[in-house]
Amino acid sequence: MNIRIVAREEKIIKHCNALAEIIISSRDIYNKSEKQQQAFIETMVGAAIWYIPKPTNAWTGYISVQALKAFHPESNVLKPKLSEEHVYPRKVAARLLLENKDLNGKLLHQLFNEQFGRLHYITPDENKAVIQFQKDAIFNLPEEAYKLAKIDLIKVESTDLKNIKKRDVHTIKKYI
Numbered sequence: 001m002n003i004r005i006v007a008r009e010e011k012i013i014k015h016c017n018a019l020a021e022i023i024i025s026s027r028d029i030y031n032k033s034e035k036q037q038q039a040f041i042e043t044m045v046g047a048a049i050w051y052i053p054k055p056t057n058a059w060t061g062y063i064s065v066q067a068l069k070a071f072h073p074e075s076n077v078l079k080p081k082l083s084e085e086h087v088y089p090r091k092v093a094a095r096l097l098l099e100n101k102d103l104n105g106k107l108l109h110q111l112f113n114e115q116f117g118r119l120h121y122i123t124p125d126e127n128k129a130v131i132q133f134q135k136d137a138i139f140n141l142p143e144e145a146y147k148l149a150k151i152d153l154i155k156v157e158s159t160d161l162k163n164i165k166k167r168d169v170h171t172i173k174k175y176i
Contacts, residue, residue: 017105046090
């Protein structure tokens with residue numbers, strides 16, 4: 001295995017262990033707090049999740065149809081951009097971790113690699129649109145939020161992503 005990948009994974013594990021300990025030690029404060037303070041604690045934990053290095057498998061392989069269309073050379077988009085959209089919103093992930101009584105570093109590492117550290121690629125406008133459906137009070141499943149925001153995701157081979165970003169028409173036509 002690549003030395004950089006091993007070093008990154010070790011860093012992720014250490015961050016997950018540290019964050020799990022912080023969450024565990026904050027749980028009593030969180031549970032005794034008013035809603036506003038709980039939201040603040042969730043924001044802090046969510047920010048910490050953001051600063052854990054991305055796993056090598058962070059990208060789910062899904063990209064929005066709109067993003068693909070934006071990268072088509074004949075689109076009217078001069079400089080198309082991809083937004084990294086976390087499958088689980090950070091505050092939702094934070095709440096779930098704060099409520100998880102079995103939490104430890106190993107479990108957090110697993111959850112981060114399988115759920116909380118994963119992302120899709122969508123357009124910046126789609127990223128703004130989906131936020132309203134990812135609020136903690138209404139968020140159930142990532143798929144529901146994308147459906148409500150009218151974001152269609154399709155699976156793309158990881159080897160094609162580079163060519164999509166280069167606006168290669170043949171690669172893009174393969175998917176749309």
